[in-house]
Amino acid sequence: MMDARLHAHETPDAQRYRGLNTRSLRSAFILDGLFQNGETRLYLTDLDRAIVGSAIPTIHPLGLPNTRTLSVDYLCQRRELGVLNIGRPGKVSVDGQEYALDGRDALYIGRGARDIRFSSDDIVDPAIFYLHSYPAHADYPTALITQSQANVVDLGSNDLANKRTINQYIHENGAPSCQLVMGYTELAVGSVWNTMPPHTHDRRTEVYTYFDVPDDQRVLHLMGRPDETRSLWIRNHQTVLSPSWSIHSGVGTAAYRFIWAMGGENQDFNDMDMLAIGDLA
Numbered sequence: 001m002m003d004a005r006l007h008a009h010e011t012p013d014a015q016r017y018r019g020l021n022t023r024s025l026r027s028a029f030i031l032d033g034l035f036q037n038g039e040t041r042l043y044l045t046d047l048d049r050a051i052v053g054s055a056i057p058t059i060h061p062l063g064l065p066n067t068r069t070l071s072v073d074y075l076c077q078r079r080e081l082g083v084l085n086i087g088r089p090g091k092v093s094v095d096g097q098e099y100a101l102d103g104r105d106a107l108y109i110g111r112g113a114r115d116i117r118f119s120s121d122d123i124v125d126p127a128i129f130y131l132h133s134y135p136a137h138a139d140y141p142t143a144l145i146t147q148s149q150a151n152v153v154d155l156g157s158n159d160l161a162n163k164r165t166i167n168q169y170i171h172e173n174g175a176p177s178c179q180l181v182m183g184y185t186e187l188a189v190g191s192v193w194n195t196m197p198p199h200t201h202d203r204r205t206e207v208y209t210y211f212d213v214p215d216d217q218r219v220l221h222l223m224g225r226p227d228e229t230r231s232l233w234i235r236n237h238q239t240v241l242s243p244s245w246s247i248h249s250g251v252g253t254a255a256y257r258f259i260w261a262m263g264g265e266n267q268d269f270n271d272m273d274m275l276a277i278g279d280l281a
């Protein structure tokens, strides 16, 4: 039986998505309602067995749900977990060791961590912890990566309205992880396009979670095979699942940020099959 708060989510394959109407496409590729005040939510996806989740601690600290579905005693028994705080300051405690995470600080939690708890410094203006986990083959140390320690890559230009900064927190040349690669991208004011020109990477799947999208604005996320793209209108705090065969790119009606998290064969951020804009249909 499925755990109460570990929801299973299946994605259609590269053929089936072509025949879906808007509603079915949205429910297949968007995780909606991931972020709930006072709750931990976890979705077990079929993208490299990624678990995508959130914890927004308010009155009480939050833990992780039991994991009968995974047939383990605790979530990180055979998994690693990345945490990125997109809210106000909070704390993550890992087997009694407390880590303070300001907004946009991250924590890598290695395989074997048993007791993981989340709390907010201010319960009225809480921390918003994004969670992303994959199966892990080795124990790597838990590591705090503050915003100032992230590796910064500037891409794009004002002329093409795609000027943006990629902040890499868990990556090949940073604190070691088994397969998780994670960070967030920030659009420069006046720029609207992310990941344009787009790419696919057969070797990895990816998950995008948009945040800091103003309530009255939207991001038009592009997905699908390059020769048969589809679009999804996305609002703040919605998550898009990107199978390895799909492009993942977006254009906003205002500046925004998004978390990207990847797992798969390698951790080479630049291992992308780049497309020309003229390849898209």
Ligand SMILES: O=C(O)C(=O)C[C@H](O)C(=O)CO
Pocket: 155, 164, 166, 184, 185, 194, 195, 196, 206, 248, 260, 269, 272
């Ligand atoms: O704006 C971008 O470009 C990105 O953020 C790219 C993503 O991180 C990505 O797709 C990595 O594979």
Ligand SMILES: [Zn+2]
Pocket: 199, 200, 201, 206, 248
């Ligand atoms: Zn990508």
